[in-house]
Amino acid sequence: MATNQQPNNQANNNEEEVDLGSLFVIIGRGFSKFFNFIGNIFKGIFHFFILILIFLRSNFLKIAIAAVIGFTVGLFLEVKKENTFGSTLLVEPNFESARQLYNNVNFYNDLVKQKDTSRIQNIFQIDKKSAGSLKKFEIEPIKNKSDIINSYDDFIKSVDTTTVKSYKFEDYKNSFEELDYKLHEITVIATKNDVFDKLSNVILESVTENKYFNRIKELTNENLNRTDSLLRQNLGQVDSLRRVYLQVMVEEAKKQSNGTSIDLGGEKRTTKELELFETNRKLNSELRSIVENKSKKYEVINVISDFQPIGYEIKGVTKNLGFQLAIVLSVLVILILLVLKLNTYLNTYKK
Incomplete structure (x- = not known):
């Protein structure tokens, strides 16, 4: 009897070791996939950033010309306009x-x-x-956060305990309007x-x-x-x-x-x-x-x-028409170039 029980115990121990080994392998794979996922996100962000830099370098001259034209026109209008x-x-x-x-x-x-x-x-x-x-x-x-806190404090003092329990500060804060400041x-x-x-x-x-x-x-x-x-x-x-x-x-x-x-x-x-x-x-x-x-x-x-x-x-840089028009024209040229690039990609994708 003792001889039969010993092989059985050894077999059970081997099965437990196999199960634990499989569990650690699964956990290891899970961590590996998780870190790979995080790594891919950072790689994607870096790749997107590089694409932006390549796009700006390729079209720098066009964007710069648009900015100069916008600044010149805006500066002319700025001189003409009233203070x-x-x-x-x-x-x-x-x-x-x-x-x-x-x-x-x-x-x-x-x-x-x-x-x-x-x-x-x-x-x-x-x-x-x-x-x-x-x-x-x-x-x-x-806008002052203390206004919301003080108003909520006054609200608590004016209502019963049951109402206070059912109306939390976050709810009150979300319902606080600009007129309430x-x-x-x-x-x-x-x-x-x-x-x-x-x-x-x-x-x-x-x-x-x-x-x-x-x-x-x-x-x-x-x-x-x-x-x-x-x-x-x-x-x-x-x-x-x-x-x-x-x-x-x-x-x-x-x-x-x-x-x-x-x-x-x-x-x-x-x-x-x-x-x-x-x-x-x-x-x-x-x-x-x-x-x-x-x-x-x-x-x-x-x-x-x-x-x-x-x-x-x-007055100020951000209030200057030259600065404003330079930004507007630059953004407009970038949008047009992106649309043209997208159109080219779509034509290629069809083929």
């Missing part, structure tokens, strides 16, 4: 008035595109030359450098004179003033109570110094003193928040930075 100036207005809209502000600025820009000088004159109360000098109105948010920048471009200071009042009043926003502003400020008054009253009452407890503690200390050992609930009184201190701290914190809100919500739109009276000149 342009820009100025920016930085604002903080309240009461969800940003949408109305965006609509109004886009409306002014449409008037500029349509060259409706007479209507621009009437809206901004400026002369015809100044109205004709306006070339562009645009508005965009100052706090600060927004209005930029005006014109061919005159002294027209900007006449624009800001009209742009702002187109929103601030809205009856709906004014009503919300009045109600909000009434509530803030009422809360401010109530908090100050509560703070005064807490301070009075603290003074009373302080006097009691002084009297208690005098009695103890005279040899009296009557305990009037000192431990409870100390607890009450700590509670009053905490209440005082919370009331002060809420009062600071109310004061901050009052300063921010006092107007429909807060002006952080007004238009500069004299605009800055818009």
